[in-house]
Amino acid sequence: MEYSKLIAARYSVRAYRPNPVEDEKLQAVLEAARLAPTAHNFQPIQLVVMRTAGRKEELGKIYHRPWFVQAPLVIAVCAISSQAWVRESDRFNALCWLLGSSVRFFGIFG
Numbered sequence: 001m002e003y004s005k006l007i008a009a010r011y012s013v014r015a016y017r018p019n020p021v022e023d024e025k026l027q028a029v030l031e032a033a034r035l036a037p038t039a040h041n042f043q044p045i046q047l048v049v050m051r052t053a054g055r056k057e058e059l060g061k062i063y064h065r066p067w068f069v070q071a072p073l074v075i076a077v078c079a080i081s082s083q084a085w086v087r088e089s090d091r092f093n094a095l096c097w098l099l100g101s102s103v104r105f106f107g108i109f110g
Contacts, residue, residue: 016071026073033077039085048076 001009026049033047052059056069068074086093 014067016067018070018072020072029075042083042085044080044083044085046078046080048078050074050076 030047030049033045034043038044050059051073052069052071059069059074062068062076081093084093
């Protein structure tokens, strides 16, 4: 499929099956994220995998939409601006520019 057709066919999913995600599939997704390119390969992100079973109240503190906890798991992508590559000439940090500010994981999932 051509890239432009792929982009045109994109849509947002707001309903999820409760079926468990097989570990092999989860590992494939996490490996694809690990291999994704970043500036100077610094990879200034951390992925947090959260199983949703029994955590609806906790997850509701993060995002207040009922469909958010329908999926059997949620993957949070946490950007760590202090670990991002910074251009020496002008201290430009593309991660901060893209995000607008640092994203922090507040550890609500004890």
